[in-house]
Every structure is written in structure tokens, then in C-alpha cells.
Amino acid sequence: MDQRLVGIGELGEVPRVAVVVDVMRAFTVAAWAFARGAERIVLASSEEEALALKESRPGWLALKDGPPAAGFDAVNSPGLVKSADLSGRTVVQKTTAGTVGALAVADAPLVLCASFVVAGATARLLRAEGHGPVTFVVTGEEGRADEDLACAEYIGRRIDGEDDAEAAPYLRRARASRAAADLVDGVRLGYRGVHRDDVELCLEVDRFSFAMVARRDASLMVLRPVGEHDGP
Numbered sequence: 001m002d003q004r005l006v007g008i009g010e011l012g013e014v015p016r017v018a019v020v021v022d023v024m025r026a027f028t029v030a031a032w033a034f035a036r037g038a039e040r041i042v043l044a045s046s047e048e049e050a051l052a053l054k055e056s057r058p059g060w061l062a063l064k065d066g067p068p069a070a071g072f073d074a075v076n077s078p079g080l081v082k083s084a085d086l087s088g089r090t091v092v093q094k095t096t097a098g099t100v101g102a103l104a105v106a107d108a109p110l111v112l113c114a115s116f117v118v119a120g121a122t123a124r125l126l127r128a129e130g131h132g133p134v135t136f137v138v139t140g141e142e143g144r145a146d147e148d149l150a151c152a153e154y155i156g157r158r159i160d161g162e163d164d165a166e167a168a169p170y171l172r173r174a175r176a177s178r179a180a181a182d183l184v185d186g187v188r189l190g191y192r193g194v195h196r197d198d199v200e201l202c203l204e205v206d207r208f209s210f211a212m213v214a215r216r217d218a219s220l221m222v223l224r225p226v227g228e229h230d231g232p
């Protein structure tokens with residue numbers, strides 16, 4: 001299958017099929033939120049929008065990256081979201097890279113949000129539906145984040161039918177990435193909003209058997225799990 005990897009700023013025309021990759025940590029967190037019962041995730045363009053959406057819809061929760069902040073119910077950490085009860089909830093998510101990447105391709109007919117934990121399900125969905133060219137949106141570091149590049153390349157091989165492609169080389173690159181080092185530093189320095197298990201949780205290949213599809217719903221971009229839905 002024809003595949004290209006681009007940064008958010010290099011997108012050009014609207015792709016037909018976009019796979020937005022954010023390993024550390026937005027789309028690992030999103031997958032964990034679904035595993036913990038969230039019904040849907042609304043991708044917000046700013047912290048202000050996230051808080052406004054939460055305020056206007058009873059029961060909605062707001063999540064952002066960085067340290068815990070007033071008005072927000074959760075942070076962008078799989079290690080922390082892993083123990084949250086999100087049953088039936090709508091979570092509004094705003095992060096630095098992942099949610100920005102998904103909103104940048106909101107007009108694409110098919111948008112998947114991906115990370116290692118949903119790699120196989122993402123590839124299976126694309127293979128099953130026989131889609132044409134795939135654009136991977138590499139969200140971190142202006143398209144150069146190695147954890148996102150490695151994950152995109154790995155999913156790409158699995159789309160091409162190499163379902164037994166060895167994950168180890170790709171995971172090694174992700175583990176050696178700047179984002180992973182920043183998370184390790186964050187734990188060492190006692191930053192809030194970072195959990196000591198975050199890096200390992202971001203490197204669990206196929207932890208979940210659902211893919212995550214984002215669709216426009218009125219004025220919102222809404223992410224939902226698609227396919228078999230395993231709990232933790």
C-alpha cells in the first residue's frame with residue numbers, strides 16, 4: 001500500500017486516509033481511556049475550548065497534558081489514566097501534539113489515531129477495508145519524533161501484510177527517543193502529570209484490540225474505539 005510520512009506542518013492537501021501517530025503520549029492515553037470505559041473522546045483545539053466544552057455538557061471530563069490544572073479532571077499520562085474509572089464518560093482531550101495532528105486532518109474521509117498499543121488493530125482495519133494511499137501524520141517534533149516515526153513505520157509494515165514483523169527494533173528506537181528521555185527525567189525530577197510506568201505503557205505493542213477512528217460530529221472531532229474492545 002502506498003504510504004507517506006509527514007509532519008503536521010507538511011500536510012498540504014487533505015489526505016484520503018490519515019493515521020495520526022502520537023505514541024508519547026496522547027494516543028496511548030486515549031486507548032487507555034477507552035479501556036477504562038470512556039465512551040468517546042472529543043479532541044479540543046485549546047485548553048479554553050476543552051474547559052468550555054466540559055462546562056457546557058454535564059458529566060463531561062477534561063484532560064490535558066502538563067501538570068494537573070484547575071478545571072481539568074485528568075492528565076495525559078497512561079500510568080495515571082490506567083486506574084481511572086471513566087465508565088460511560090465523554091473525555092475532552094487537549095495535548096501539545098496528538099490532538100493538534102488529528103484536528104489538522106479533520107476533513108479527511110478516514111482518520112485513525114494510533115500508537116503502539118493499537119498498532120495491529122489499526123493495520124487490520126486498513127487492510128480489511130482495502131484503503132488506498134495512507135498518510136501517516138507524525139505528530140511529534142515537527143514530524144521528526146523518533147517514537148512516532150518508528151510506530152508509523154511499524155504499522156506500515158503490518159498494513160503491508162507483515163503481521164509478524166518484529167517489533168523490537170521499532171520499540172528500541174521509541175525507547176531511545178527524546179520524548180521517552182523527557183518522561184524519565186520528569187519522573188526523576190518529581191514532575192506531576194508524569195507516571196513512572198508511562199514509557200513502558202507506551203511501548204506495549206497490541207495491548208488493545210480496537211482501533212481508534214476520529215470523525216466530525218457537528219462542530220466536534222470525536223474519537224471512538226472500533227473493533228473488538230478489550231478491557232485492561
Ligand SMILES: O=C(O)[C@H](CS(=O)(=O)O)OP(=O)(O)O
Binds near residue numbers: 027066097179
Ligand atoms: O503529554 C505529552 O506527552 C506531550 C506533551 S509534550 O509535547 O511532550 O510537551 O503531548 P502529546 O500531544 O501527547 O505528544
Ligand SMILES: [Mg+2]
Binds near residue numbers: 023
Ligand atoms: Mg507525542
